Amino acid sequence: MPRTDRALVLFSGGQDSTTCLAWALARYPHVETIGFAYGQRHAIELTCREPIRQALACDALRDDHMVDLTATIGGLGQTAMTADIEIAMTSEGLPNTFVPGRNLLFLTCAAALAWRRGLRRIVLGVCETDYSGYPDCRDDTIKAMQLALNLGMQRRFVLETPLMWRDKAATWALAAALGGQTLVDIVREHSHSCYLGNRTLRHDWGQGCGTCPACELRANGWNRWREQNGENA
Numbered sequence: 001m002p003r004t005d006r007a008l009v010l011f012s013g014g015q016d017s018t019t020c021l022a023w024a025l026a027r028y029p030h031v032e033t034i035g036f037a038y039g040q041r042h043a044i045e046l047t048c049r050e051p052i053r054q055a056l057a058c059d060a061l062r063d064d065h066m067v068d069l070t071a072t073i074g075g076l077g078q079t080a081m082t083a084d085i086e087i088a089m090t091s092e093g094l095p096n097t098f099v100p101g102r103n104l105l106f107l108t109c110a111a112a113l114a115w116r117r118g119l120r121r122i123v124l125g126v127c128e129t130d131y132s133g134y135p136d137c138r139d140d141t142i143k144a145m146q147l148a149l150n151l152g153m154q155r156r157f158v159l160e161t162p163l164m165w166r167d168k169a170a171t172w173a174l175a176a177a178l179g180g181q182t183l184v185d186i187v188r189e190h191s192h193s194c195y196l197g198n199r200t201l202r203h204d205w206g207q208g209c210g211t212c213p214a215c216e217l218r219a220n221g222w223n224r225w226r227e228q229n230g231e232n233a
């Protein structure tokens with residue numbers, strides 16, 4: 001029965017959400033995507049969305065929705081994700097790329113859209129295992145949001161996080177399991193992770209500056225996955 005559900009994927013154009021989109025397309029007969037502009041300085045990620053959607057085109061892949069939260073999030077103040085501030089750790093032990101409330105707002109918007117469009121599964125690529133320690137990526141946060149959204153909208157949404165307990169090497173492995181080398185190549189070529197928006201330097205694992213935290217995570221995951229497969233990184 002779950003396989004007949006319709007799904008909405010939070011799709012940014014990054015590695016994680018691209019893998020989640022392929023995951024949802026393998027499960028559900030009707031999958032829509034939603035993306036958010038919020039003044040992110042690596043907005044180049046958003047331009048990667050359409051080529052990825054085209055590469056994954058199939059009967060199940062339906063409408064795309066873009067929501068502009070630039071004024072909303074920008075109006076609440078700057079972070080290293082939305083302004084030209086050097087990436088660093090704060091005294092609270094959080095990276096200054098953390099945008100407070102962002103994922104909570106995204107989920108609220110996604111659920112409001114899902115409510116209107118009759119979509120029950122909401123899929124997002126957050127991960128507790130191998131990430132920067134953002135509190136709004138944690139499993140308990142997502143479970144609490146599911147409860148709040150279901151109570152507040154009187155629905156039975158299911159928030160799904162296929163990457164929650166996977167590290168970046170396992171995320172590459174999941175792409176390989178879902179779509180073989182073809183999907184790995186789509187993720188590698190078209191998805192974007194770099195915080196600095198670099199898409200001119202080319203590496204085995206894709207394009208990016210190679211040194212920002214997002215590039216390091218992506219590259220390390222790629223190298224570990226290749227080593228696990230007994231291949232040269």
Ligand code: ZN
Pocket residue numbers: 193194195196197198208209210211212213214215216
């Ligand atoms: Zn980078």
